[in-house]
Amino acid sequence: MAPSYSPAPLALPQPAGSGASAGPVRREGFELPAHTSSVSRARSRLSGQLRRWGFPEELGHTALLVISEFVTNAVLHTDSGRIGCNIQLDGQRLRIEVTDEGTERCVPRARSAAPEEVGGRGLQLVGALTERWGVSAGDTPCGRKVWAELGTC
Structure with a gap:
C-alpha cells in the first residue's frame, strides 16, 4: 500500500529549471483501516x-474537506481493507493523495446530484476549491490514487 513517511521535513533535490519553490519539500504519510x-x-x-508545518488555517479547512471526501469515497465505494493518505507541502502547493484498493471500473467522477439527493456533491466541491484534482488508476500496487492540489497563497 502507500509508503509511510517520516513526520520530519525532508529536503528533496529539485531538478534544475523545474520552477519548484525554494526550501524543503515536506511529506507525511499514514495508513488507516477502510472504516467510517x-x-x-x-x-x-x-x-x-498542517499546524506543525505552519500551513494557513483558512486553507487548512479546504484541505480537511478534501481529505474527508477522498477517504469517505474510498470507504463507501471500494472493497478496500486499508487506505493510504499522503500529504506533501512544497512551499507553493499542498498535495493530498488518498490511495485505496479500488479497481479501474470504479473511478471517482464529479457528478450532478438532484436537489433532493443527500450526497453526490463532494467531488464538485473538491473541483471548485482546489487548483486541480484527478485520479491515477493503476498507479499504485493495489488500486488507485485520488489526489488534489491547493495553492498556499
Missing part, C-alpha cells in the same frame, strides 16, 4: 500536521 471512523482520523492527522 477513519474519516475523522484522517482529518485529525492532516490537521495536526
Whole structure:
C-alpha cells in the first residue's frame, strides 16, 4: 500500500529549471483501516500536521474537506481493507493523495446530484476549491490514487 513517511521535513533535490519553490519539500504519510471512523482520523492527522508545518488555517479547512471526501469515497465505494493518505507541502502547493484498493471500473467522477439527493456533491466541491484534482488508476500496487492540489497563497 502507500509508503509511510517520516513526520520530519525532508529536503528533496529539485531538478534544475523545474520552477519548484525554494526550501524543503515536506511529506507525511499514514495508513488507516477502510472504516467510517477513519474519516475523522484522517482529518485529525492532516490537521495536526498542517499546524506543525505552519500551513494557513483558512486553507487548512479546504484541505480537511478534501481529505474527508477522498477517504469517505474510498470507504463507501471500494472493497478496500486499508487506505493510504499522503500529504506533501512544497512551499507553493499542498498535495493530498488518498490511495485505496479500488479497481479501474470504479473511478471517482464529479457528478450532478438532484436537489433532493443527500450526497453526490463532494467531488464538485473538491473541483471548485482546489487548483486541480484527478485520479491515477493503476498507479499504485493495489488500486488507485485520488489526489488534489491547493495553492498556499
